[in-house]
Amino acid sequence: AQKITQTQPGMFVQEKEAVTLDCTYDTSDPSYGLFWYKQPSSGEMIFLIYQGSYDQQNATEGRYSLNFQKARKSANLVISASQLGDSAMYFCAMREGPGGAQKLVFGQGTRLTINP
Amino acid sequence: DTAVSQTPKYLVTQMGNDKSIKCEQNLGHDTMYWYKQDSKKFLKIMFSYNNKELIINETVPNRFSPKSPDKAHLNLHINSLELGDSAVYFCASSRGGGGIQETQYFGPGTRLLVL
Numbered sequence: 001a002q003k004i005t006q007t008q009p010g011m012f013v014q015e016k017e018a019v020t021l022d023c024t025y026d027t028s029d030p031s032y033g034l035f036w037y038k039q040p041s042s043g044e045m046i047f048l049i050y051q052g053s054y055d056q057q058n059a060t061e062g063r064y065s066l067n068f069q070k071a072r073k074s075a076n077l078v079i080s081a082s083q084l085g086d087s088a089m090y091f092c093a094m095r096e097g098p099g100g101a102q103k104l105v106f107g108q109g110t111r112l113t114i115n116p
Numbered sequence: 117d118t119a120v121s122q123t124p125k126y127l128v129t130q131m132g133n134d135k136s137i138k139c140e141q142n143l144g145h146d147t148m149y150w151y152k153q154d155s156k157k158f159l160k161i162m163f164s165y166n167n168k169e170l171i172i173n174e175t176v177p178n179r180f181s182p183k184s185p186d187k188a189h190l191n192l193h194i195n196s197l198e199l200g201d202s203a204v205y206f207c208a209s210s211r212g213g214g215g216i217q218e219t220q221y222f223g224p225g226t227r228l229l230v231l
Contacts, residue, residue: 033218039157045206045222052215089157095218102212103149103161103172104220 003027004094004107012113013082020067021077021110023092033095034075035104036066040088048090051075079112087114119143120223122207127228129197137192137226139207146212147171148190149220150182153204162205165190166212197230204228 005024013019025034036048051059051066059066067076079086089111093104120141129135141148149172150162164172165184179195190207204227208220 033215035219037222043204043227044224045208047219047221050216050219091159093159102210102218103164103174104151104159105161106159109157 003096003105004092006090006092006107006110008110009108010111010113012115015084015114015116016081018078018080019082019086019112021079021090021092021112023075023077023107025073025075025092025094027073027094027096029096034066034068035093035095036064036075036077037091037093038086038088039091039109040085045091049077082114084114084116087112120207120209120221122205122223122226124226125224127226128231129229130231131197131199133197134193134195135197135228136194137205137207137228139190139192139223141188141207141209141221141223143209143211143221145209145221146187147210148184148187149208149210150190150192151206151208151222153206153225155203159206163190163192194228197228199230202228202230 032053034051038046049061049064051068063080065078089109091109092107147166149164153159162176163182168184181193184190204225206225207223210220211217
């Protein structure tokens, strides 16, 4: 069963608009972490934002924020005021496993294209 | 100052050959990983080492052998390369200790093409 689901294979957004990338997850572990990574066409994986399962507030990092709805098991990434440089693949990931043996489980990714 | 570096960046080789990919991190992290990204961009864990000890071995063929000479290095050796091994291989590292310290920082990737 898919543990991380990203239902939008591709998204097209006008520059300066806000965009929401969807991510739902499945786990029975009360302690988990959720991450978003950006992969531009150059190929590197860039860490964007982290949300812990016990965090009371939604995480924010500059133009990135995470809309964390624990009961719905969703962790959507919101990018405000999109820029051309935001065009990339975006991956949602969940940390799972006992301490010291943890791994990231990734979703399928969403390809975001920002149009001028 | 590259945090996680990999060499080589590109690797083109014939089926049946043996090749190695090297990874180094200068972040002082305790845990290092190898991930494989396939042609559909799907990323999957292969191995994880914590303080030079193998922690995760995710049903990878035994043609793949990781080696960690010290905490800062994790190499991947692949024997008898097959066409299906063509992929991008990412090394990553994390500090450990829970919470945001589990954030994994990735190297630039090694694009392997087996002909």
